[in-house]
Amino acid sequence: MMNKTLRWIGVAAMVVGLAGCAGAPEPLQVASPDGQIRVSFELIEGVPFYRVDRGGQPVLENSRLGFAFRDQEPLDGGLEIVSHGTANFDSTWEQVWGEKHSIRNHYNELRVALQESGAPQRRLDVVFRAYDDGLGFRYEFPEQEAMTAFVITDELTEFHFAGDHEAWWIPAYEDNRYEYIYHRNPISELDVVHTPVTFETSQGLVLSLHEAALTDYASMTARHTGGTVLKCDLVPWPDGAKVLGQAPMKTPWRTLQIGGSASDLIESYLILNLNEPNKLEDTSWIKPGKYVGIWWGMHLGTMSWESGPKHGATTERTKEYIDFAAENGFDGVLVEGWNVGWDGDWMQNSELFSFTEAYPDFDLREVTDYAREKGVVLIGHHETSAGISNYESQIDDAFELYQELGVTMIKTGYVGTRTEGGEHWHHGQFMVRHYRMVVEKAAEHGIMLDVHEPIKATGIRRTYPNMMTREGARGQEYNAWSVEGGNPPEHTTVLPFTRMLGGPFDYTPGVLDLTFEDINPNARVKNTLAKELALYVVIYSPLHMAADLIENYEDQPAFQFIQDVPTDWDDTVALHAKIGDHVGIARKDRNSEDWYVGSITDEEARSFEVALDFLDSDRKYVAEIYADGEGADWESAPYAINITQALVDSTTTYKLNLAPGGGTALRLRPATDEEAQSVPAYE
Numbered sequence: 202m203m204n205k206t207l208r209w210i211g212v213a214a215m216v217v218g219l220a221g222c223a224g225a226p227e228p229l230q231v232a233s234p235d236g237q238i239r240v241s242f243e244l245i246e247g248v249p250f251y252r253v254d255r256g257g258q259p260v261l262e263n264s265r266l267g268f269a270f271r272d273q274e275p276l277d278g279g280l281e282i283v284s285h286g287t288a289n290f291d292s293t294w295e296q297v298w299g300e301k302h303s304i305r306n307h308y309n310e311l312r313v314a315l316q317e318s319g320a321p322q323r324r325l326d327v328v329f330r331a332y333d334d335g336l337g338f339r340y341e342f343p344e345q346e347a348m349t350a351f352v353i354t355d356e357l358t359e360f361h362f363a364g365d366h367e368a369w370w371i372p373a374y375e376d377n378r379y380e381y382i383y384h385r386n387p388i389s390e391l392d393v394v395h396t397p398v399t400f401e402t403s404q405g406l407v408l409s410l411h412e413a414a415l416t417d418y419a420s421m422t423a424r425h426t427g428g429t430v431l432k433c434d435l436v437p438w439p440d441g442a443k444v445l446g447q448a449p450m451k452t453p454w455r456t457l458q459i460g461g462s463a464s465d466l467i468e469s470y471l472i473l474n475l476n477e478p479n480k481l482e483d484t485s486w487i488k489p490g491k492y493v494g495i496w497w498g499m500h501l502g503t504m505s506w507e508s509g510p511k512h513g514a515t516t517e518r519t520k521e522y523i524d525f526a527a528e529n530g531f532d533g534v535l536v537e538g539w540n541v542g543w544d545g546d547w548m549q550n551s552e553l554f555s556f557t558e559a560y561p562d563f564d565l566r567e568v569t570d571y572a573r574e575k576g577v578v579l580i581g582h583h584e585t586s587a588g589i590s591n592y593e594s595q596i597d598d599a600f601e602l603y604q605e606l607g608v609t610m611i612k613t614g615y616v617g618t619r620t621e622g623g624e625h626w627h628h629g630q631f632m633v634r635h636y637r638m639v640v641e642k643a644a645e646h647g648i649m650l651d652v653h654e655p656i657k658a659t660g661i662r663r664t665y666p667n668m669m670t671r672e673g674a675r676g677q678e679y680n681a682w683s684v685e686g687g688n689p690p691e692h693t694t695v696l697p698f699t700r701m702l703g704g705p706f707d708y709t710p711g712v713l714d715l716t717f718e719d720i721n722p723n724a725r726v727k728n729t730l731a732k733e734l735a736l737y738v739v740i741y742s743p744l745h746m747a748a749d750l751i752e753n754y755e756d757q758p759a760f761q762f763i764q765d766v767p768t769d770w771d772d773t774v775a776l777h778a779k780i781g782d783h784v785g786i787a788r789k790d791r792n793s794e795d796w797y798v799g800s801i802t803d804e805e806a807r808s809f810e811v812a813l814d815f816l817d818s819d820r821k822y823v824a825e826i827y828a829d830g831e832g833a834d835w836e837s838a839p840y841a842i843n844i845t846q847a848l849v850d851s852t853t854t855y856k857l858n859l860a861p862g863g864g865t866a867l868r869l870r871p872a873t874d875e876e877a878q879s880v881p882a883y884e
Contacts (some may be wrong), residue, residue: 225664229285231311233331236257238459240329240336242313248278249315249327252361253336255459259363260408262444266327266359268340271352271442276317283324284314296473297484297666298743300773302791306474308332314343315340320710321347330454333742334469337413337454344449353444356421358433360410365389365429369699369780371435373422376618378654379673382688383695385781391425393434395657397702398423399466401780403759407463409702413454413475415659416637420628436628443632444630453659458702464775466698467786476660486609486647487666489743489769492580493526494535495519497712497748497832500681501720506538508560514539515562519579520571527575531765534572534610535580535746539563543584548616551588556599563813569606580651581608587617587654589625589635596639600646609647610744613745615654628656640665651707651744658704659853670707670742674700677709680718680726680851682703690727690835690862691781691803693736698780701741708750710736711763715839728801730759730842731829732864737766738799739864740785744768758844762866763828766797776800776811777857783807787815796822798867802859805833809857816851816869821877824849826866828858847883848872855883 228243239254245263248524253261267277288310292304309331316324365388371381373393390399397411405451410431412421426436429593433455435443436601456473460466481487495513498504504513514536522534542554559565572579582602585592603611615627625631636656643650644667655671674696680687693708700706710733715726726733737745745768747754754760765824769791776785776798785800796816800809816822830841839862849869857865872880 212514227876229282229313231287231309231329231331231338232705233333234289234291234307234309234331237333238313238331238336240331240338242311242327242329244280244282245512247277247280247318247568249280250643251329251338253457255406258404260306260406260459260496261457262361262363264359264361265357267357268353269355269357271354273351275357276323277357279317279319280315280325281318282313283316286312288312294478296663297479297487298489298769300741300770300788302771304470304473308474312742318762323347330475332471332474334465335456335712337456337471337475339454340452342446342448342450350447351838352442352525353446356443357816358434359426360423360431360457361521362388362400362429362431364402365400366408368394368398368400369695370394370398374626378680379657379700380675381673382692383699383781388425388429388431391423391431393422393424395422397699399698399702404459407460407466407780409466409698409703411456411659411703413456413470413472413660414633415453415587415633415656415661417630418453420633420656421453422628426676438627438629439624439630447857450562450751462495463698463778463780463784466702467775467778467784468773469702470705472660473663474506476663478663479666480664481644481666484666486744487491487649487669488532488533488809489669491530491745491747491763491803492533492535493522493747493751494537494580495522495751496535496537496746497681499537500610500678501717503720506543508544508562512562514560516564516568519563519568523575523577524569526577529754530745533578533580535582535612536563536568537582537584537612537848539543539582547584548586551586551617551622552591554585554588554591556592556595557602566606566717569608573607573682578610579606581611582614583611583802584614584616587615587620589620589632593635593638596642600642600648603648610649610651611643611652612653617642617654627654632656637661640668643667649744653707660704662704670705670744672707672777673703674706674708676707677712680712681721681722681854683693687724687727689804693709693739693801694784694803695781697739697784697786698778705739705742707742707744707746708736708740709746710740711745711747712749714749714753715758725837727835727862729829729833729835729839729860731827731833731866732801732835732862734759734827734866735801737763738788738797738866739801740770759827759842762825762868765868767792774780776813777809781854783859785809785811789815794871796869798869799864800857800859801864802862804861806861807859808861810854811857813849813855813869814851816849818851819870820850822849823847823867824855824883825870825874827866829860829863829865833860833863835860846880848880850882853883
């Protein structure tokens with residue numbers, strides 16, 4: 202553990218008097234530890250502004266700060282600086298699980314205390330943290346007589362970008378929440394977008410706007426207000442209020458990750474660093490892993506969630522999946538549709554779901570006992586159909602039942618345009634409170650969570666590591682039934698630089714029957730077989746699903762990679778990256794000396810040479826290679842794959858040849874003495 206440094210330099214209230222001296226006071230500034238990123242703060246005629254430079258070049262021009270309130274005057278002008286101070290912090294912490302075991306948290310901080318110059322003299326602090334990979338800032342309302350309870354009607358925070366950068370974005374305030382294909386447009390053409398929203402400048406910088414530590418506050422969307430300005434737009438309550446607050450209170454961090462290339466975003470942990478440390482004393486029960494499940498058949502239409510002749514969640518079928526999991530090294534079996542409430546139009550059944558009563562053809566206790574005997578965990582499922590009151594009224598009984606049965610993971614779902622009969626967006630303060638309550642209650646019962654139709658990830662997994670993974674983007678299921686024919690090959694080359702900057706994504710890869718013409722000829726998985734394997738490395742999740750029907754893994758050599766690939770990593774290295782075109786990532790297994798590589802491309806064939814210099818220099822490794830075969834193409838020949846072995850080491854330069862819509866997956870394991878002599882060297 203590196204030594205931790207926390208040093209404050211305070212400047213007393215006398216700095217206010219500088220305004221009366223000749224000329225305006227110099228802006229207050231804080232720079233990143235490497236000196237490249239600089240944040241400046243100043244009052245212009247009493248109005249707070251900040252700006253950001255990198256390497257002396259503007260990233261954000263003067264951008265306004267402040268708030269508007271119900272039944273109070275705005276807090277955005279007539280302000281003075283009553284004190285300010287700087288601090289530096291340098292420490293390394295360990296993730297309970299994650300894409301990197303040890304993370305350095307190194308920043309310089311500027312804290313500015315503001316107060317109205319006139320009555321009622323309300324106070325507001327602004328805190329900036331500058332990292333080598335970006336910055337975060339937030340507001341703090343200190344305890345004060347002039348401001349106790351309040352209703353925020355608008356957060357006035359602006360992000361005035363220094364150019365009309367290309368943006369990768371999805372729309373906010375739409376029916377399907379975050380589940381849209383990413384678009385690419387200049388900032389000047391945006392409307393209201395979800396974060397993370399990611400940009401590339403004409404100078405080659407990459408930027409991503411998001412938030413961290415979203416707690417008891419409304420989610421931030423970004424609204425284009427003219428030119429190259431985006432403004433914080435908080436998701437409202439039904440009456441138009443944005444946030445119900447009471448001092449003392451801290452807002453989430455507004456974050457801007459900044460890199461010299463797209464690869465820098467892959468290796469940025471700024472979002473995690475801005476969250477509070479782990480609050481759970483005992484984390485021994487939190488275990489990453491892989492699972493199979495009774496799920497894909499419902500999306501294909503060969504099974505049903507509802508009871509009847511096609512009911513998927515039967516005792517018999519669940520035992521078959523448990524047997525498969527045990528025989529093939531999987532940790533769990535997800536079962537959807539086991540509980541009463543799915544009959545009819547289940548998307549409208551928010552008040553009908555029971556989270557403790559099973560259908561007659563599913564014996565919950567029998568299957569959990571059977572799973573325990575086999576060394577497998579049953580993964581529970583709670584679909585709410587956006588009925589929050591119904592779920593909250595049953596959640597204690599449901600979690601106690603699962604705890605009694607040894608169910609240590611639950612997948613939750615909130616399908617619906619809005620919750621509570623259309624009253625609330627999924628992203629407002631009401632739902633932020635609900636999602637957090639579920640996380641905390643799950644922790645009390647020793648339960649890990651996989652949340653679908655979630656609030657976006659903002660790094661809360663650091664504080665509550667039982668919040669394992671979530672959806673929050675278009676996943677694999679769209680390839681089974683979406684009217685546009687599924688996710689385009691480009692989709693997964695955008696996700697690592699947008700949605701996944703917030704945190705792990707339960708994309709559910711591993712569908713090896715890519716075309717299923719006999720079931721739905723108008724839908725398909727638009728990847729090659731090798732790319733579907735590579736997604737296990739490219740898309741990070743501590744709980745990864747092998748999403749296909751288990752019969753489709755029989756006699757399939759490519760299935761070996763899915764069995765082998767871990768979900769908990771010691772280190773992560775970006776190998777190649779261009780947003781929307783291609784990405785390659787190497788990850789080291791936390792529990793062995795193995796490395797894994799995933800490399801994918803969009804609709805275009807591409808070749809790359811990557812150095813394997815991340816390997817130990819004193820070892821030889823066997824590369825188990827799953828590469829696109831001759832003539833492979835996502836559209837015309839998706840199943841063409843070459844599975845080979847070769848001897849490599851840290852001096853090897855490996856050539857990746859990716860087919861259209863294709864990929865490569867590698868397992869790099871230390872060679873035995875015999876293999877070092879017998880396995881052919883890579884050429």
